[in-house]
Amino acid sequence: MDQHTLNELISDDRLKLKALYNKYRAEFLGFGKRYGLDKEVLADVYQEAFLALRKRGISGKLNTIKSSMKTYLFGIGKYMIYDALKEKNRKVPYEANLHIAGEEMEEITLEPASELTPRQELLRKYFKELGEKCRQVLTLFYYRGLSIKEIALKAGYENENVVKAHKSRCLRMLREKINT
Amino acid sequence: MDRDLLIERFIQGTLTVKEQREFDTLVRNDNDFKEEVEFHINVGKVSEAEDDDNFRKLLSEFESEALKERSGTKKFTRKWMVAASLILIAGIACFFIIMQPPTTQELFDQSFVPYRNVVHTIVRGEQVQDTRTKAFSSYAAGEYEASVSLFSALYEDEKTPYYLFYKANALIQLNRAEEAIPLLKEHMTTNDSLADKSAWYLAMAYLQLNDRENAIKMLKDVVGDGGFNTAEASQLLEDLD
Numbered sequence: 001m002d003q004h005t006l007n008e009l010i011s012d013d014r015l016k017l018k019a020l021y022n023k024y025r026a027e028f029l030g031f032g033k034r035y036g037l038d039k040e041v042l043a044d045v046y047q048e049a050f051l052a053l054r055k056r057g058i059s060g061k062l063n064t065i066k067s068s069m070k071t072y073l074f075g076i077g078k079y080m081i082y083d084a085l086k087e088k089n090r091k092v093p094y095e096a097n098l099h100i101a102g103e104e105m106e107e108i109t110l111e112p113a114s115e116l117t118p119r120q121e122l123l124r125k126y127f128k129e130l131g132e133k134c135r136q137v138l139t140l141f142y143y144r145g146l147s148i149k150e151i152a153l154k155a156g157y158e159n160e161n162v163v164k165a166h167k168s169r170c171l172r173m174l175r176e177k178i179n180t
Numbered sequence: 181m182d183r184d185l186l187i188e189r190f191i192q193g194t195l196t197v198k199e200q201r202e203f204d205t206l207v208r209n210d211n212d213f214k215e216e217v218e219f220h221i222n223v224g225k226v227s228e229a230e231d232d233d234n235f236r237k238l239l240s241e242f243e244s245e246a247l248k249e250r251s252g253t254k255k256f257t258r259k260w261m262v263a264a265s266l267i268l269i270a271g272i273a274c275f276f277i278i279m280q281p282p283t284t285q286e287l288f289d290q291s292f293v294p295y296r297n298v299v300h301t302i303v304r305g306e307q308v309q310d311t312r313t314k315a316f317s318s319y320a321a322g323e324y325e326a327s328v329s330l331f332s333a334l335y336e337d338e339k340t341p342y343y344l345f346y347k348a349n350a351l352i353q354l355n356r357a358e359e360a361i362p363l364l365k366e367h368m369t370t371n372d373s374l375a376d377k378s379a380w381y382l383a384m385a386y387l388q389l390n391d392r393e394n395a396i397k398m399l400k401d402v403v404g405d406g407g408f409n410t411a412e413a414s415q416l417l418e419d420l421d
Contacts, residue, residue, distance in 0.1 A: 021246075123222050139231050145192065
């Protein structure tokens with residue numbers, strides 16, 4: 001997959017993300033129409049597929065993918081459309097319909113999203129109470145998998161030590177919230 | 181190795197084999213360490229859930245904006261389609277108006293010019309003006325009403341044919357073609373040097389009266405004569421077809 005586009009996908013650049021979102025949107029909605037789903041449902045499916053694509057990008061799973069971003073996104077979309085059809089109990093000859101859409105767009109299977117445990121839900125509540133800068137540094141480190149050095153560059157910290165100190169302070173605040 | 185560093189490397193996925201072993205041992209045997217690791221894993225899970233939710237909100241914004249932009253484009257397109265249609269309709273209307281054969285009145289307006297005075301020399305500054313001078317002066321000045329009366333009087337007195345011709349011209353100019361026709365017809369029969377021009381002005385009189393048939397007939401005569409205004413008559417015949 002094109003690294004440049006991949007970088008845009010996992011970035012926080014609103015303009016680039018919007019351009020990327022709009023780039024495949026119309027075609028995806030047109031493609032999804034064949035399965036008899038409402039436009040609103042398809043728009044939701046597209047958004048979820050786009051999110052799933054980004055999550056895979058963040059996890060590094062797309063780094064070794066040979067197909068284009070569009071093909072991969074539509075592959076995820078196919079899987080999600082199938083799910084949406086199942087939900088609606090539509091008796092659509094699924095396989096036959098999928099092949100209308102075409103050739104190389106292989107369906108991409110997604111792992112079911114794991115629900116947060118009650119303990120995690122509680123932690124989430126406290127996490128939301130943190131300041132924006134704290135949430136950012138923790139997200140970049142724990143979810144996005146950025147190194148301290150990368151965080152310093154991306155979030156505009158003076159140096160790595162400042163990032164480390166800030167991260168520790170944020171974790172301490174989170175712990176304090178849990179313990180109070 | 182420092183416990184915090186071990187956990188940090190675990191989170192980042194950068195533990196060496198040796199560090200991984202140490203990490204696993206600690207998780208198995210040290211509940212506090214295990215709790216601490218769980219806390220860090222949970223921070224990861226929670227931040228992921230939050231990040232996903234924020235990204236969903238962003239995508240939802242993109243979707244709304246896309247719909248808005250699309251409807252904006254639609255409105256814009258619609259507006260311009262209406263404008264384009266109006267222009268097209270106006271264009272077609274103009275086309276038909278332009279392509280419609282001109283009316284006899286239009287042809288008349290384009291073609292008729294009262295014949296200039298070629299028979300009487302007007303000397304400026306003359307104290308006492310005779311009737312002829314007054315008549316042609318009025319004619320030249322566009323005072324056609326006055327010239328009509330004067331030409332009538334002169335013709336009554338002198339019976340010179342060209343008074344008929346100039347009176348007819350003045351009458352046509354006054355939009356009184358009906359009165360001009362008999363005068364021109366009479367003038368045509370005379371030996372006046374201007375008689376060859378009467379056919380053209382008779383055609384003009386018929387055009388003014390929207391008498392297409394007679395106008396064509398007279399214009400054909402003009403063309404047939406091959407003299408005064410032959411080219412103009414040919415053009416008019418084409419236009420009247």
